[in-house]
Amino acid sequence: MKRLMALAVAGAIAAPASAHEAGGIHSEKGGKVEAAFDLVHTRVSRDGDMLVFEQLVDGEAGSRVPSAKGSFAGAEVYSYVWPTSLDSGAVGFEQGSGILALALTSHPDFDDTPQLDENKDGKKDNDGGLWHSHWVVLTKEASCGPSGLKVRDIPEGAKPKLPATWPGAPIYIDSPGYDLSVKQDAARIRVPLAAVGFPKNFNYDGVTAALQVNADLHDPLLCVSSVWDVASGNLSLPATWSAGE
Template identity: 60%
Template structure:
């Protein structure tokens, strides 16, 4: 079923309550947010934007503190493993990046998780082993959907139901999730997070709506559906997840 912008905004507002972010000012398609003293400065969003720069789309978040220095505590196993993420929920259809159409909320994410590696095509630390890099920041496209099994009103990365074969991107990491590991270039410098998405990799219109979120996720202790739940929202750029940003 096709998900409207209103459905996306309503769903996200419902499932991500608790983030300490309030009124915002929108300017030229960007989202400007107030500082939130109760949020870790590393995840306290003050600005978010998506702009076209040459042959790339640049997804940006600026935070109150220094970015990229924290990661979840190492768990020692996949069950219960934690994930930190800078996320850009969008109004784009899931088909825009190679997933089956109309699957949920297509979101770009920059993540880190020391207990598992979900980028099997890339060797982020250059040590010759492509399966030990989860503790390095890396990019994903994910499809988010609500699932009360993650907690009342919570979101998860959508599971691929057993016995089904949906359309998936060519860089899908062979996990039973609607997740893609495209290996986009990014930077984490001072207070700014940037992810560079090649326009040539995309099949979506130039303009779309977006928001900015910082969040913690966790692998289910039973390591089955729901496999990866959003368990903690640190901040929301718009304050209400109405996706007010406009790509440029």
């Protein structure tokens, strides 16, 4: 798992060295990274029956969102991502499908939370620009450029195991509608422990990145197009959450 992540982005990231401490991963300010995505602290903690995934940045979290392009094809996605060592089966995907990551995303050109009305306007298909949560499964893809990563595609006719809140897109993505907060210098998602099967422990890292929908709408449908910052500097998933925390 860790080797796959490191190889997939080798040569694509010039992140500063970071220190792993009990409270997560502390990162030096990058300087060349936009402040809203410049990671300074990534951590996962427990609050009662919830796991709190958190990223602290040098600027105002969530203050930058993609510009609308007017179409799904070619649309951009901005994201705060927590890659984990959890098996993809922990949240309802096929087991062993790739790297399970929690993501906080914004993409004004499309809506992939069909069960939610985030802006409370009576419509469930116009909220994509608001920050919202996803589980995604990442896999290697050479055609995705320097990052070498994509959200795993679902081939036509295939029927893999998927979470109940899968939004219907032909990729390994879940739209669980978790409680979240994006304000001041912090991006946070609160995940029920029960949703990930009360794991004893898992490793994690922090990433800020952009993704882009393939203009031709075919495999790979959604590539990681730019990696802005990596908490550990090398995607080694050095931080550990344990049930004792």
